[in-house]
Amino acid sequence: MIKEYKTIKEVVGPLMLVEGVTGVKYNELVQIVQKNGQTRAGKVLEVNGDRALVQLFESSHGLEISTSKARFLGKSLELAVSEDMLGRVFDGMGRPRDGGEPLIAEKFLDINGEPINPAARDYPNQFIQTGISAIDGLNTLVRGQKLPVFSMSGLPHAQLAAQIARQAKVLGKEEKFAVVFGAIGITFEEADYFISDFRKTGAIERTVLFTNLANDPAIERIATPRMALTCAEYLAFEKDMHVLVILTDITNYAEALREVSAARKEIPGRRGYPGYLYTDLATIYERAGRIKGKNGSITQIPILTMPEDDKTHPIPDLTGYITEGQIILSRELYKKGITPPIDVLPSLSRLKDKGIGKNKTREDHADTMNQLFAAYARGKEAKELAAILGDAALSSTDKIFASFAVEFENRYVSQGFETNRTIEETLELGWQLLKLLPRAELKRIKEEYLVKYFDTKLCE
Numbered sequence: 001m002i003k004e005y006k007t008i009k010e011v012v013g014p015l016m017l018v019e020g021v022t023g024v025k026y027n028e029l030v031q032i033v034q035k036n037g038q039t040r041a042g043k044v045l046e047v048n049g050d051r052a053l054v055q056l057f058e059s060s061h062g063l064e065i066s067t068s069k070a071r072f073l074g075k076s077l078e079l080a081v082s083e084d085m086l087g088r089v090f091d092g093m094g095r096p097r098d099g100g101e102p103l104i105a106e107k108f109l110d111i112n113g114e115p116i117n118p119a120a121r122d123y124p125n126q127f128i129q130t131g132i133s134a135i136d137g138l139n140t141l142v143r144g145q146k147l148p149v150f151s152m153s154g155l156p157h158a159q160l161a162a163q164i165a166r167q168a169k170v171l172g173k174e175e176k177f178a179v180v181f182g183a184i185g186i187t188f189e190e191a192d193y194f195i196s197d198f199r200k201t202g203a204i205e206r207t208v209l210f211t212n213l214a215n216d217p218a219i220e221r222i223a224t225p226r227m228a229l230t231c232a233e234y235l236a237f238e239k240d241m242h243v244l245v246i247l248t249d250i251t252n253y254a255e256a257l258r259e260v261s262a263a264r265k266e267i268p269g270r271r272g273y274p275g276y277l278y279t280d281l282a283t284i285y286e287r288a289g290r291i292k293g294k295n296g297s298i299t300q301i302p303i304l305t306m307p308e309d310d311k312t313h314p315i316p317d318l319t320g321y322i323t324e325g326q327i328i329l330s331r332e333l334y335k336k337g338i339t340p341p342i343d344v345l346p347s348l349s350r351l352k353d354k355g356i357g358k359n360k361t362r363e364d365h366a367d368t369m370n371q372l373f374a375a376y377a378r379g380k381e382a383k384e385l386a387a388i389l390g391d392a393a394l395s396s397t398d399k400i401f402a403s404f405a406v407e408f409e410n411r412y413v414s415q416g417f418e419t420n421r422t423i424e425e426t427l428e429l430g431w432q433l434l435k436l437l438p439r440a441e442l443k444r445i446k447e448e449y450l451v452k453y454f455d456t457k458l459c460e
Contacts, residue, residue: 003072008032008065013263014219016042016054018070024052027076027112032056035067043077045264055260057093058217076112079227080105081234085208086178089195092212092224098195111226113233113287122290124324127355128244128299131167131420132160134342134413135349137430138369139327142355143170143242144290146300146323148250150316152309155329158190159417160340161246161303166203167420168244175295176241179207182228184221185252187214208235221256229287229298236296243296245288248303250281254315270314278318285322325349338414345377361423364453367445368430372408374444375437379405397441404436 003023010017016032028044032054040063046053054070079094080103089098094111096102124144130136141147151157165179181198183191191211198204208231212224225247235241247253254273261274269275288300302323306316309331320326330343356365379401386394386402394402412429415421421429431453434442442450 001074003074004033004069005072006069008068008070011060011063011065014056014060014217014260015045015263016056016060016065016070018052018054020050021047021052021072022050024072025076029073029075029077030054031071031073032063033069033071034064044072045260053264055219056217057219057223076110077223078108079111079230080107081109081231082106083235083239085231085235087205087207089209089211090227092184092210092216092220092227094210094227097211107234109230109234111223111230112283113226113230115286116289116291120291120293122292123354124290124297124299124351125354125360126297127171127360127423129167129169129171129423130164131422132163132340132342133415133421133426133429134340134344134347135164135327136361136421136423137365137412137426138344138352138372139325139342139347139349140352140355140361141168141299141301141349142351143299144288144297145325145349145351146285146288146302147325147327147349148316148319148323149301149303149327149329150311150319151303151305151329152331153305155305155331155334155341156339156417157248157303157305157329158186158193160329161248161301162194162197163340163417164301165198165207165244165246166201170242171423176239177206178232178235178241178243179203180228180232180235180243180245181207181209182225182245182247183209183211184224184247184249185212185214185216185218185256186249218256218259221253222260225250225253225284229284232298233287236298237291237294238296240295243298245298245300246303247284247300250302250304250319251307251315253284254281273314277314278321281315281318282322285319324351333409333413336409338409339416340413342413344373344413345380362427364445364449365423365427367449368427368434371434371442371444372412372430375401375404375434375441376408379403379408397438400437404433407436408433 007020009019030042032040042054042056044052045055091097124142126143128141210228212220232243232245236243258273288298290297307313325348328343328347330341333341382398382402
């Protein structure tokens with residue numbers, strides 16, 4: 001039931017106080033109607049007795065509260081969903097941004113979603129191929145997983161996000177696959193890059209884009225990832241699609257959250273972020289997964305830039321607690337010209353063991369992965385030792401591992417943003433690099449795989 005009040009008492013930044021209200025609920029939509037007929041939108045952020053605190057979705061600049069009235073709509077923010085969303089571009093509030101026709105909605109869904117019952121969750125155990133060796137071979141992405149990318153200012157995480165969105169696919173039988181891309185607080189140039197890249201490569205046909213630009217209201221940023229995830233839930237659990245959700249940049253989302261928290265005069269937590277940042281991020285990340293009895297799935301790759309390149313900053317720190325690993329980009333590798341600059345040693349996919357092996361990728365995947373990790377770590381140690389003591393301090397074996405580390409970075413990790421490698425190509429490349437090492441040093445690989453893959457390669 002719609003209720004109207006002319007009792008707007010105060011506006012501070014994006015927040016507005018309305019008094020004398022009854023029956024108003026948390027998250028309820030509000031329309032602010034001005035004397036000249038213009039309207040602004042908002043939602044209820046807090047209810048205390050007969051007072052409602054309303055968060056505006058746009059600037060409060062020029063709003064005359066003495067002549068305006070607040071209209072409470074009796075429902076929360078909803079997204080119009082339909083399969084026709086594929087191939088379309090929307091703004092951060094779900095309105096078409098591509099100049100196309102308005103969407104004919106099949107239904108309207110609350111953007112806050114419904115929590116997935118833990119008992120109904122299905123365990124993620126199916127491989128998703130991204131075409132990027134450093135992810136597929138060493139930090140494998142599994143269907144239903146949430147695997148964030150930790151980047152730094154100035155690194156090419158936008159190109160990496162576009163590459164994953166363009167190349168990702170589910171192996172095996174033909175299954176419906178879609179990408180939902182949520183861009184939060186990005187520049188116009190970045191948005192244009194994503195849209196033109198997807199259109200040029202044809203990936204737009206299976207993609208839904210939600211773009212909240214840097215000059216859009218900061219408050220809109222809080223809704224954008226929820227819009228994207230609501231669309232993903234509809235495609236996954238009602239249309240049986242396997243959906244990959246890419247959200248960039250979560251740091252901009254957290255900044256918007258901090259802005260609203262400061263306007264509410266809440267007691268700040270670490271670095272000025274609200275104390276509920278962990279809980280709030282969890283309401284986004286935990287919407288990924290698989291549900292028993294349903295064919296579809298939601299896999300999530302949130303991307304965030306670490307402020308001051310600090311892994312212990314609250315945003316990456318809390319994200320790491322909630323998600324199942326992290327892909328870390330390295331400034332040092334980027335300076336060497338290695339793209340994508342994925343630092344494989346501190347990166348981690350906690351579910352990688354569940355999505356690899358016989359009938360998923362290949363029987364030798366786990367062993368070669370462990371061996372490549374170990375050899376690269378030893379090679380990096382040898383290079384660091386040589387930098388301090390000189391090459392003369394290295395044994396002949398150490399020198400082999402040091403040269404392996406260089407080849408590994410240049411051939412395995414560095415593949416550019418256009419190369420799409422199959423998992424077989426990634427595994428074959430791993431064996432080619434392992435040929436640089438003495439057979440006796442390959443202690444993490446079963447003898448049967450050495451005979452089948454290593455010895456035959458040497459004979460060729």
